[in-house]
Amino acid sequence: MNMPSEILLGARRWFASTSFSLAAVYDAPLKKAIGNIKKFSIGSLGLTYMISPVMLLLDAGGLSLGTRMSMVFLACTTTSLSTAIIHWAAKSYVSEATLKGNVLSLNTFNILGKKRLSQYTLDKLKIPDTNNSRPFANLESTTVPKRYFYLHPELATPIFNAIRQAQQPKQINKNDSK
Incomplete structure (x- = not known):
């Protein structure tokens, strides 16, 4: 496909003129x-x-209503509990993260499996102590309400390094104050 050179030159100028610095993905x-x-x-x-209502209404081979109600209760309780555990364990899992300047954008999943975007400045995040941290989390927000996140440490090294650097106290240079 041949494109006119004016369009290509215009695109190059546009890309060259935008200042978009991406630190980590x-x-x-x-x-x-x-x-x-x-x-x-x-x-x-x-x-x-x-x-569940269908299970209660069907006559299942001579099972009493009490037995069918117990089966429905057990099925609903088990499914509710397993869904709650899956959500609790996986709600901190970060599917995508972008560090742009001093802002970290984190995509997690809500209970329905849809993406949920959270954005924090690096000073609002901390790497928690592993002894006192929530399971399945290696990053937490310092804002209220506190949120926990899990990033694969071997893949998110630049992000963790940026957070550690933001956590370090700023040193005042004596030569700059004069």
């Missing part, structure tokens, strides 16, 4: 799996609650 290896697990879990929860 993080793309999680399990983002598709975590999103699908959350979607499957919430889907099975919905189906369990939708099929």
Whole structure:
């Protein structure tokens, strides 16, 4: 496909004139799996609650109503509990992160498996002490409400280094104050 040179030159000028500095981009290896697990879990929860009245109404080979109610209760409780555990464990998983200047944008998943964007300046994040931290999290916000995040440490080294650098106290140079 041949394009007129004016269009190409215009595009080059536009790209050259924009000042867009990107410090780090993080793309999680399990983002598709975590999103699908959350979607499957919430889907099975919905189906369990939708099929429960049918299980009560059907005459299942001579089972009493009490037995059928117990089975429905057990199915609903188990599905609700498993969905809650999956959400709790995976809500801190960061699927994508972008560090641009002093702002870190983090994409996590909500309970329905949809993306949720959170943005923090580096001074509002800290790397928690591993002994007192929440499981499945290696980054936390210092804002209220406190949020926890998990990034694969081997893939997010530039992000963790930037946060550590932002946490260090600023040293005042005596020569600059004169």
